[in-house]
Amino acid sequence: MRLAFLDDFRNQEHAARLLAQLHEERPPAVPLKIMEVCGTHTMAISRHGIRQAIPAWVRLISGPGCPVCVTANSDIDTFIEMARQPGVIAATFGDMLKVPGTRMGLAEARSRGARVHVVYSTLDALRLARENQGKQVIFFGVGFETTAPTVAAALLQAREENLTNFFVLSVHKLVPPALEALCASPELAVDAFLCPGHVSAIIGPAAYEPVARDHKVPCVISGFEPADILQSLAMLAQQVAEGRSEVELQYTRGVRAGGNPAARELMATVFEPADARWRGLGTIPGSGLRLRQEFSAFDAAARFPVDAGYSREPKGCICGSILTGKKTPPDCALFGRGCTPDHPVGPCMVSSEGTCAAYFHYEV
């Protein structure tokens, strides 16, 4: 059933019809700047050639939607330093492996003897801890509201099992505070947000109300198929044309009005909001998640006080500006020359959801 559904939304005629409708709209006086804040949208836009197909008056720019990319270098350096401690097994999602830190990336740390395991889910990391009782397993908690509940579930499970060798370095991030920070920035004028489908399935449409109401920026929560994205762009254009700024839901088959309260409760049981450092955006108050006091026994930050030394951005890398929509990958002098997926300088070129990777792999 799911298949029929997807095919329908990828269906050529359906997408072509939506595209034609968008081309028939009366162009606004100035081009519309629409920011997508989800790495999966970024990839879909590049992969399906949406940027080339839509009218020139719609400008799509990428925002801080790739969880690996927005992770601050200082946090990456800290995790690498933890991974290099004796007796430690570092567990991470694969995308983080090739991201260069200040001095080295995780892949290089591994080649120099650190035990770094790629896991496909938080439960794999938990299993690693169970199977290696003599070792300390540290999981790198990277991700948005989609990932955090699964990490919370793993931590509750670890407590249930009395696992004393499982730890999390939580650098989880929350999407709405980042959007508000972007809106507040005088440098960047975004006309509308294409909001993430998966994250919204957890937090629900109401989470974007402050953005739409206080900052007057229209929001549409979109699915990931070409037809989803085209329909969402049309909905945003219509809001702008009519002078509205509301939160609308295009991805009705994936997002419920109230989001997923059970997942949010799981998150709230284990985590509490905290200030967080974002690559490109700096520190945003209340935009991260740290482990609650009751879970401090699992908190890698508390249990492994490492000194990773100073952290800095790679020389010449403009990932920070790309993540905030100020620049696009072709603006970077390193793009496709000094920085490629095989020899990345910045995270946006490595991650499977990175904007530079999307441009490099798919766009002419």
Place this chain on the structure above:
Amino acid sequence: MNDEEKKVMLAHGSGGRLTQELVQSVFAAGLGNPILDRMEDAATLELQGRLAFTTDSHVVSPLFFPGGDIGRLSLTGTVNDLAMMGAVPLYVAAGFIIEEGFPLAELGRIVTSMREASREAGVQVVAGDTKVVERGAADGVFITTSGIGLIPDGVRISAAAASPGDAVIVSGTIGDHGVAILSQRQGMDFEVELRSDCAPLGGLVRGMLEASRRIRVLRDPTRGGLAAVLNEIAIASGVSVEIDEERIPFRPEVRAASELLGLDPLVMANEGKLVAVVAAQDAGRVLEVMRSHSLGSEATVIGRVETAAGERPRVFARTILGSRRILSMPSGEQLPRIC
């Protein structure tokens, strides 16, 4: 100890009596033929003409997967490389590196499926070698096979032979092997009704070559998938290739699994599919012959070769929205998305 519990021991690789026993009871019993049965230091072969000669190592994990196992894979991998040069595969040599403690019964299963695959491919395994290494020094079994095939007169197939105007054909659905393996890997709690397409392609190729002598390129899209092969052809021939995304055949399960895991089926491995670049005027005839063969029943023209005028050789994909995107050479290992 019954046969089910017997394990390969280090002594099985020592060259002594146990080695003899293993060779006789497993390898000769499973793969025997008059040339192998002579048990000389090397096989002697009578061959005349242009030969194709290749080798391929196999380290797949898990060793047994839906639609095949390392035995079948190691045989088809090498004979398909021969077939992709237009050669008729004839003889194969196989080297086994076995981890101490590996169950003999499983080794027997692997050898049996090698035999079945060699029958399907019409080849004989004429030489072999066995080494046993300490536990942990290998992962179950690694198999390296080498193969020799005879190229018929007048057949000149090369990745460098594609020229503008040629048609690009795939022999069937893309990504089946990669997704079948992935669904079995530890840590992937994911079940799909999907089998590897692992199969010897020599028979399919023979029919194609009989139908047309204007087949320019043949490649099996194994590691790196369709994306890698098309890029290799573009670079080797100094041309661009444009494919139409909508025309690429996929099994619904492959599409769904890729969707869920955030993987691109175009870079997934295939083990029983080929890509052919054929002169446009012969494309219809070749397609017809392919479709009449069981391994090519879903063969489709997916694109064409273009001049790489003024730009470097590239592969483009026409998306369902009608825009053109790059289909790049895959890099690194594909991993599921994290968000």
